[in-house]
Amino acid sequence: MRSRERSGGPSGKPPRRRRAPVGGFDHATRGVLATVRTQRNMKFHVLAAVAVVAAGLLFRVSALEFAALVLAMTLVLAAEVLNTAVEALVDLVSPEPHPLAKLAKDCAAGAVLVCAVGAAVVGLLVLGDDVLALARSVAGRP
Ligand SMILES: Nc1ncnc2c1ncn2[C@@H]1O[C@H](COP(=O)(O)OP(=O)(O)OP(=O)(O)O)[C@@H](O)[C@H]1O
Numbered sequence: 239m240r241s242r243e244r245s246g247g248p249s250g251k252p253p254r255r256r257r258a259p260v261g262g263f264d265h266a267t268r269g270v271l272a273t274v275r276t277q278r279n280m281k282f283h284v285l286a287a288v289a290v291v292a293a294g295l296l297f298r299v300s301a302l303e304f305a306a307l308v309l310a311m312t313l314v315l316a317a318e319v320l321n322t323a324v325e326a327l328v329d330l331v332s333p334e335p336h337p338l339a340k341l342a343k344d345c346a347a348g349a350v351l352v353c354a355v356g357a358a359v360v361g362l363l364v365l366g367d368d369v370l371a372l373a374r375s376v377a378g379r380p
Pocket residue numbers: 277279325328332333334335336337339340341343344347
């Protein structure tokens with residue numbers, strides 16, 4: 239074998255294994271599912287997302303409003319997946335208590351909080367009036 243073949247190319251890095259085109263998608267889906275399975279907060283976020291989509295359809299919000307809701311929800315879900323990744327990584331490299339491990343976990347959790355507060359504001363702005371009107375009509379008040 240020639241030395242370039244052994245070393246994997248001009249960069250000297252070992253050759254990468256060929257992957258199926260959807261291989262990365264498969265791993266990514268596993269990451270999302272693992273987050274849903276292991277994180278109680280993620281289950282709550284998913285339920286909230288389903289409720290918000292249902293409310294958006296029920297109240298026939300505009301396409302732009304629907305886009306704002308979906309974007310806000312997506313940010314929360316993505317932040318929770320990243321938070322899970324940070325937690326796993328911190329537990330791997332620093333199983334013992336360490337101030338930097340604490341900072342990393344607190345910041346990752348803080349990112350979820352920031353996204354969740356933003357999503358709640360978007361939800362209130364887009365759906366607040368309709369939800370209030372529905373609650374009033376259910377309560378029998380004008
Ligand atoms: N290795 C560590 N060193 C220092 N502080 C840590 C460490 N691990 C966790 N902590 C602190 O404990 C808090 C809770 O950590 P934990 O790993 O239980 O995550 P969590 O916030 O409970 O996540 P979740 O409930 O979403 O799984 C962290 O936010 C951090 O402040």
